[in-house]
Structures are given as structure tokens and as C-alpha cells.
Amino acid sequence: MTLEFSRDFDPAYGRLVEIAPGIRRMTVANPSAFTFAGTNTYVVGEGRVAVIDPGPADPGHLHALRAALSGETITRILVTHTHRDHSPNAAALAAETGAASYGAGPHRPAPGAHPVGGSGRLDAAGDTAFVPTRPVGDGEIIEGEGFRLQAVATPGHADNHLAFALLGTDILFSGDHVMGWATTVVAPPDGSMRDYMASLDVLLARPESRYLPGHGGAVGNAHSHLRGLKAHRRMRERAILDRLAKGDETVPEIVAAIYRDVDPRLHGAAGLSTLAHLQDLVARGLVACGAAPDLAARYALAPG
Ligand SMILES: [Zn+2]
Incomplete structure (x- = not known):
């Protein structure tokens, strides 16, 4: 089995790009070896919208996002996981808009995590400040205006990692659990290989076939990609x-x-x-x- 990755991606920094009906994306200009072209912020819906992963503490990104959404209202902020390239902007965005924030709870190590030891810990990975105003459990549905998003617990990259399925479509927001440009990092103490493998099986049992990840472009034929991973x-x-x-x-x-x-x-x-x-x-x-x-x-x- 060959696992194929694609680095073909136009981040279009600062622009809100429509990528599917009712789904827009703005990529943060934080490219690196870990974030590829940068973190993807997604906007779901029109008029009264949900934002998925507002990104790192970056006022410029928030400003560009809010300018692109002028005339619309952000009512919900969803966080796939508490790593510093995904969740820190949530607090400022919630303060500016009054939107509720949704996530699987504060940052936490994987269950049974051992200390890593040495100097091996990935620096700057965890956002320990984020606390969702609406904690979300596996299978819970977040009802928006014209869309329904279902939280899918997918621990492995991070213990509080959630994917979000856009019900009624073939689309799943896969966060950093499954991406098309590279395999995800599974690093103790946040990550657990056992949980990661089980979370791949969780997605294999679901119907969605097109994934929109936290970094890089869409993953088509997602089940084949999951088997490759x-x-x-x-x-x-x-x-x-x-x-x-x-x-x-x-x-x-x-x-x-x-x-x-x-x-x-x-x-x-x-x-x-x-x-x-x-x-x-x-x-x-x-x-x-x-x-x-x-x-x-x-x-x-x-x-x-
Ligand atoms: Zn990330």
C-alpha cells in the first residue's frame, strides 16, 4: 500500500477562500516544519457562522478574519485541540464577538502518560490557557444556522483532539489527526500511539470521505488515506x-x-x-x- 502525500497548496494568506458550499478557509501565516504552510482557520455557514481553529495568538490573523466576515456574525468558536497553533486566538475572538467556544476541555496529557525525560519535550506545543465555555463530548452535535457539526473524539495527536463532521455532507474537519501533507506528530506526553491508531479506526467506521485538515489541502478518498496511515x-x-x-x-x-x-x-x-x-x-x-x-x-x- 502506498501512502500518498501532497504539498500542493496555495495558502492565500490574509484571504478568506471559499472551498466548498458554505465552507471558507483562511490560512494563518505561520508556516514551519510542523505547521506546513500554516494553520487553517475554517468558517462554516453564511451570515451567522462558526469558526473552527482561530489559530495562534495572532491579532493580525483575527483582524483579517473579522474584516473578511464584516456584515456576518461569528456565533460559535470550535477548537480541534489545544496546541498553540490552533486555540490561543479563541479567547480574543470570544471576547470581541461574545461567541461561545467549544472544545473537549483544557489541555491535558494522554492517560497513563509517562514523563518524557531529558530535553525531548516539544517546546511550545500545548496551550494550557484555553478553557471552552461549552465542553463537548464525543458524538455531541453543535447546531448552527443552516449546519450541524458533530464532534468526534479522536485522541492520539492530543488527548483532547476533536474532529468535526459536517452532517449531511461528506466532509469532516480532521484537525491534526489526519492531514494530507504529512503524518501527524504523535508525541508523549500529549500524544498516545495506542489512542491514535484507535482514532484512525473510529474515522474508518464513519461515512465521511473528504477531510479538511488543520494544515494543508483537502484529503480526498479519506478511507484509503486512513488505511495508508x-x-x-x-x-x-x-x-x-x-x-x-x-x-x-x-x-x-x-x-x-x-x-x-x-x-x-x-x-x-x-x-x-x-x-x-x-x-x-x-x-x-x-x-x-x-x-x-x-x-x-x-x-x-x-x-x-
Ligand atoms: Zn497544528
């Missing part, structure tokens, strides 16, 4: 088990061997992704670790 992670898992069988014992040794083709700026994330796999393998009894399974620990194949 699952196969990709299983391949990484096999590669890690293979390195352990060959005698590697540490995260840096494994990363050096299996992430040769990856942008060196992402090696810190690769280490955490490898750690996410190792913690999952330890939990499943396939890998042994004498101490807490963190970045500094030594790992081996479990006997038997």
Missing part, C-alpha cells in the same frame, strides 16, 4: 522491533537508523514518535524496559 505506523513499528532485534537499545540509535530520510529539523519529533511506539509496545508486552519508558531508557525485545 495505519500501514505506515505498522511499518514503523516493525522497523523499531527490527532495530531492537539487531541490538539497538536507545531512542537515538533507533531514530538514526530509521529516520534517515526525514528533515533533520524533525528529528526531535521523530524521537518522540519512536518513544510513542515504544511505550505502546511496552504496554502490549512486546518490548521490555527496566525503568520508566522515557527518552533516556534502554529497551529490548521482550523475552519469549
